[in-house]
Amino acid sequence: MLKPDQSILQELEEQRPSFAPGLLSRAEKDRLIERGIAGLFRWYQARSQAKRNWNPDRSFDWRNFRTDLSPELNTVLEGFYAVEQYAPDYTVRTIQMNRRSYGRSQFQIRWGSEEEKHSDLWLNTLLFSRYRSPEWIEDYQNTLREQVWQTPWDDPLHGTLYVVFQERATQLNYLNTAIIARGKSDKPEHKDDIDPILAQAAETIAIDEAAHYYFFLEIARLFLYYYPAETVEALFDVIKHFAMPALDIIPNAKQLGEQLYRSGIYGPREFSSDVVQVALRNLGFESRAALTRGIKKTRLVPDEDGNLFDSSIFELFDYNSVELAVKKLFGKVQKYEQEVGLDAIKPTEFKSSGMGPAE
Ligand SMILES: [Fe+2]
Numbered sequence: 632m633l634k635p636d637q638s639i640l641q642e643l644e645e646q647r648p649s650f651a652p653g654l655l656s657r658a659e660k661d662r663l664i665e666r667g668i669a670g671l672f673r674w675y676q677a678r679s680q681a682k683r684n685w686n687p688d689r690s691f692d693w694r695n696f697r698t699d700l701s702p703e704l705n706t707v708l709e710g711f712y713a714v715e716q717y718a719p720d721y722t723v724r725t726i727q728m729n730r731r732s733y734g735r736s737q738f739q740i741r742w743g744s745e746e747e748k749h750s751d752l753w754l755n756t757l758l759f760s761r762y763r764s765p766e767w768i769e770d771y772q773n774t775l776r777e778q779v780w781q782t783p784w785d786d787p788l789h790g791t792l793y794v795v796f797q798e799r800a801t802q803l804n805y806l807n808t809a810i811i812a813r814g815k816s817d818k819p820e821h822k823d824d825i826d827p828i829l830a831q832a833a834e835t836i837a838i839d840e841a842a843h844y845y846f847f848l849e850i851a852r853l854f855l856y857y858y859p860a861e862t863v864e865a866l867f868d869v870i871k872h873f874a875m876p877a878l879d880i881i882p883n884a885k886q887l888g889e890q891l892y893r894s895g896i897y898g899p900r901e902f903s904s905d906v907v908q909v910a911l912r913n914l915g916f917e918s919r920a921a922l923t924r925g926i927k928k929t930r931l932v933p934d935e936d937g938n939l940f941d942s943s944i945f946e947l948f949d950y951n952s953v954e955l956a957v958k959k960l961f962g963k964v965q966k967y968e969q970e971v972g973l974d975a976i977k978p979t980e981f982k983s984s985g986m987g988p989a990e
């Protein structure tokens with residue numbers, strides 16, 4: 632019997648890829664996504680404690696908060712308070728939705744603790760502005776609490792993509808409010824609304840919202856990298872049906888929305904250019920129009936493992952840039968693990984999806 636040359640066998644073995652290209656199982660993809668999320672969460676937790684550990688009462692000079700802000704600006708502050716008032720609902724629902732994921736559900740607890748401070752901070756602006764009586768504010772709070780917020784999406788993929796846009800939109804709302812409080816607004820009704828304490832408050836929350844945005848953006852990239860077709864479809868759905876949270880349950884939501892629009896803080900223009908456009912670029916898409924055009928062309932067929940696939944999906948967005956971003960995320964996690972010693976016990980490792988546009 633002919634015996635194969637050992638050196639050839641060894642060479643073949645060395646050349647054999649450690650996984651079949653494009654054929655990572657769903658279980659393996661889910662494991663990689665979970666490792667990425669869990670690692671990012673540990674990094675996030677340390678950073679949140681070190682850099683953003685502000686207190687809604689003690690970090691601001693409330694006694695010197697202005698008591699003569701315009702009624703328009705006070706309406707805006709009431710709106711922010713109302714939206715942030717549902718932090719317990721947001722937290723409960725998102726923990727339930729993601730409870731199978733360690734990294735994600737732990738993150739939602741910390742996220743909830745940060746969002747909770749936002750409602751306390753906006754509450755302080757309402758109380759110290761003296762625009763309404765404490766009794767009025769209490770009544771308003773009770774009215775808001777009669778309603779329960781429900782998620783617009785109840786699966787982790789759509790839910791994650793939704794919060795990417797929602798956190799970015801919220802950040803924008805607060806940054807534009809800080810512009811008013813810094814005296815940089817061109818709206819005549821806000822010309823006397825300069826207040827450095829309000830500016831500091833709005834900017835402090837905006838930094839938290841930016842941290843939330845980037846956390847969810849990283850998760851969205853992990854989904855986009857390992858499940859490109861499903862994620863593109865979900866992305867399309869989420870943008871199409873997007874609305875800011877709780878607007879359907881806040882009693883004076885219409886009035887609040889109109890004021891945000893008139894004050895130049897947030898409206899359809901801001902949503903399109905500063906939310907959708909920015910988030911899509913961060914995800915490797917050229918524009919919303921490209922996403923819409925592309926999604927119509929793509930016909931997705933599930934393979935035997937349940938993965939949706941059509942290689943034309945890679946014409947829609949820059950898959951290579953997503954891969955680069957995901958590799959960077961794993962690099963960040965690895966660096967953190969080295970800093971705290973976890974690298975010696977359970978190091979997180981990147982694994983290529985094996986997919987991508989044909990060269
Ligand atoms: Fe918030």
Ligand SMILES: [Fe+2]
Nearest residue numbers: 798839840843
């Ligand atoms: Fe947030």
